[in-house]
Amino acid sequence: MGAFGPNPEKVRPLLAQGQVLAIQGNYEESLAAGREDCNCGYTDPRDNHFAEISYRYTERNCSPEFKAWMGTLPQRRRVRVGEHELLLVHGSPRRINEFLFHSTSPVPFLEVLLDQNRCDALLATHTGLHWHRRLPSGRDVINVGVIGRPANDGQTHVWYSMIEAREEGLGVELVPLAYDHLGLAAEMRSEGLPEEFVETVLTGWWTTCLEILPARERAASRF
């Protein structure tokens, strides 16, 4: 709900109006628990520097009620779509801040993870990069993407996923979403967020948190 962008409190009424079911991510967990850091899982000092700026900003700009509500959210949800049992988590079923990148989440690993967690599809996010892998067993793993930051591909739109039951199995569609990114950039500047973050919104390329990217995702990146 918070992290990179401005004015996290604006999210709350939108979730309520849309009756959106949410789960806890590492941000929500940390904010609710009053932790000192976002527990994003970065190792590089530059990444941690910028992670701290966004965490402090979010921390300051969320009301105590909002934070308390975050603490009531579950860390996983099971949703039935047609015949399919979906498991929704933030990072992975094992850890709230585990990174599931496409190039480092191999098929045998995912098959075992789904066996252990008894589901037909696993939906995760956290990395900021969307992908979908249909496993040989017919099950699906989807990194659903994020709507708070573009996907480091030089495009300003953000991504979400549409999941539906279809005759032939689970329908998975990764959907790009254009929005008023110039308006967001202006809002970020007026809130005093770092120019590095604004640049990402304006160009679609990440300028921070690059150290966590595996070789393949890093090679596709501009910085």
Add this chain to the structure above:
Amino acid sequence: MSSPEVALQSLDTLWFQVGGTVCNLACTHCFVSCSPTNHTHEMLALAEVRRYLDEAARLGVREYYFTGGEPFLNPEMETILAATLEVGPATVLTNGLLLDPGRCARLKALADASDYSLDFRVSLDGWDATSNDPIRGEGTFERILAGIRNLHAAGLNPVITVTEVCEGTAGDAGKERFFTLLRSLGIERPRLKILPVFRIGAEAERGGAYESWQRLREGEAPDGGWDHLQCSSCRMVTDQGVWVCPILVNEPEAKMGETLADTLGDFPLEHPACWTCHVYGVSCRT
């Protein structure tokens, strides 16, 4: 006082001592004491690697690391990588000396053909010949840089790993010197990892061995237990069986079995090197 035990949370990372203990260098800080004549562990053959890859896939291993010695001394190394990249991402730790342009082009083709990441770590122990060569050997600085250049020219961007033997590396100024060096090679997005030294093997003679107080003790576990140690999620395959981790391959008591299934149990953190892992937060993550 007795030593604490570390549980294997999940076998995520499988290492292969693919080059054995044979190396074309004999660095003064090598904690495995590798050299051209050290045959304590021999190179792994493709067939052996395949057998472990099959077992690893059944267990849901997430990533594979290759080390030695020098992996590229193994004549089957490229085929081994191709086989690995069919089941998961691979990272090779190399000294960079055998990375000629032809090999780099083939490695790039392997990376492009896989769904999974292929990554490289090249060891360097100084920002010039004066700092690096006394540790890694006469003339190695220029040869390592040539290897890094060749990888970069082929479109592969390695992580440069530096140990704290090179004085001043751990501070920001030291890191900046490496970044400057790498940028001067035309690498716009330099990647760097600093590693602590393990005071065992050749390093025990160079820098001194562990002192008796440098041990982990029961009751010292941090809040999250010992899950921050890499042995809570890794194992190491050599030609002689499966070891607990890539650091203790010269310790007979760190051998846990012949198959991966033999090695899924707890391990006592008795060795002083375990102290370094804990205190410095050693992980294989970049």
